[in-house]
Ligand SMILES: Cc1cc2ncn([C@H]3O[C@H](COP(=O)(O)O)[C@@H](O)[C@H]3O)c2cc1C
């Protein structure tokens with residue numbers, strides 16, 4: 612199995628897609644051909660069929676399975692909280708990590724339901740990143756270190772990887788990443804997060820504008836270091852390590868998608884193995900998915916983060932593969948095919 616290249620320079624990552632494993636068309640075609648033989652009208656399982664072929668191409672087999680689903684939730688703290696952009700206090704990040712470890716959060720319930728093994732990784736919570744209105748969030752070395760920690764957490768034997776995050780203030784950070792990478796107005800990327808009202812949102816947009824203006828002229832992955840969070844850098848590292856092991860990824864909502872936006876801006880092919888679990892109610896997410904060229908699996912008006920949308924969507928992947936692997940073919944079941952198909 613190819614291993615992930617060394618995280619030795621941020622800008623080198625832009626060239627990684629050429630050396631990382633690619634989608635295997637033959638396996639995807641074998642899966643699509645099997646779908647045509649199963650006891651249902653062609654195409655009637657809709658997106659479930661497309662998902663089965665997607666998993667086939669990345670797992671390099673016409674009959675993919677999900678025996679092991681890994682969920683990783685990364686947590687980080689943010690200096691930008693000093694700007695008063697978040698309704699909840701920063702201590703909630705560590706308190707929620709304790710809640711994850713005790714099994715009391717939404718992500719614990721949804722991973723339990725969908726059969727994902729959850730690991731929570733807190734990244735230097737006592738040392739928040741720098742306030743992005745004043746300095747780069749992370750040095751290159753700090754960002755590479757967080758990426759490496761994310762990559763090292765990936766179980767190379769997993770069949771699918773779910774990613775999530777926890778970090779008070781990171782809806783502001785995510786808006787800054789999107790504004791820096793995709794333009795528009797800062798206000799187009801700012802939303803309520805954990806409950807900012809109209810005045811709070813206006814203040815968030817002003818903070819995002821100032822931060823992005825301060826860190827102009829950077830390459831996409833340098834933007835991650837300048838504006839992002841450690842939990843977001845770790846998500847990028849995990850996405851790349853998963854790719855090296857041919858593990859498809861289920862991203863979560865706005866904050867998780869914003870985390871990987873620098874990879875997309877560096878080279879969209881770096882995210883070819885990633886699905887998006889759900890469309891967040893955070894208004895920037897729909898815009899961001901347009902920019903990433905992705906469609907979310909679910910649209911449930913959720914805006915929590917933690918990986919909850921990814922964990923819920925894992926049930927859909929399981930449904931796709933239950934049908935793909937468990938259904939009888941027309942020949943096996945003695946069911947007559949469509950007359951046009953037999954001609
Ligand atoms: C109790 C609680 C649990 C959470 N779980 C995820 N988030 C989510 O909210 C945060 C982002 O919103 P903002 O930028 O407004 O702080 C992130 O930690 C995200 O994971 C939570 C937030 C809270 C308060």
Ligand SMILES: O=C(O)c1cccnc1
Nearest residue numbers: 864865866891914915916
């Ligand atoms: O969609 C998300 O990731 C999100 C939205 C609001 C708050 N926390 C997370």
